[in-house]
Amino acid sequence: MFEIRHAEDGAILLCGRLDAVQAERLAGVFARIVTPTTIDFRELDYISSAGLGILFATHKRLVDAGGALRLVHLKPHIRELFGIGGFDKLFELE
């Protein structure tokens, strides 16, 4: 199961398992992000390259426009994947 929740402070919470099927839904939501945004990973258990690709494309678009995605509360195994993919150098991770 995968859920996208919107917090009152403007952050977006990703919850559950973000696989290639669910990534299509995420792409639709992230296409509407036009300002710097915090993505909260505290309830995300799984992500594959499909989800990472959407994060990458959104972040790159925002950086080109002077903004960025900020990623917070990544679980250790997901942070490890970011390291393998070199994404820890591309994103601000907290």
Add this chain to the structure above:
Amino acid sequence: MVREREFPKQIASLEEVFGFLEGFYAEEGIRTRTGLSLSLVVEELFTNLVKYNTASRNPIVLRLSKEDGRAHLELVDRDVDRFDPAAVPEVDVNAPLAERQPGGLGLHLVRAIVDRITFAYQDRVLRIAVDKDLEPSDV
């Protein structure tokens, strides 16, 4: 024991694929963290076959086994053109954002996670086999 199942060659099969994998983890006592890594490997390989190996729509065969302290996963794609993993460009994980390309990440993650991977192609059948050495707590 080798578990084998066929899945329609489409991204929407992933839910069934994960169900099959989770049954394997439960029966073999493979812990959650290792299971997540193995699921990622299968998802990346399966979706690559769906997206790039489009010569046939035959179902993809997935075989799973655990033996001698390692998990063995095999995907078989029949009546397809040759897939050359060496032709997939390596991801430059040190490239700055402006120069970073989005493609190739899935195979890069797979290679980093597994301990052995082989691609065999014969008689228009592609077999991708991976081994992952398990932690003592998985064995």
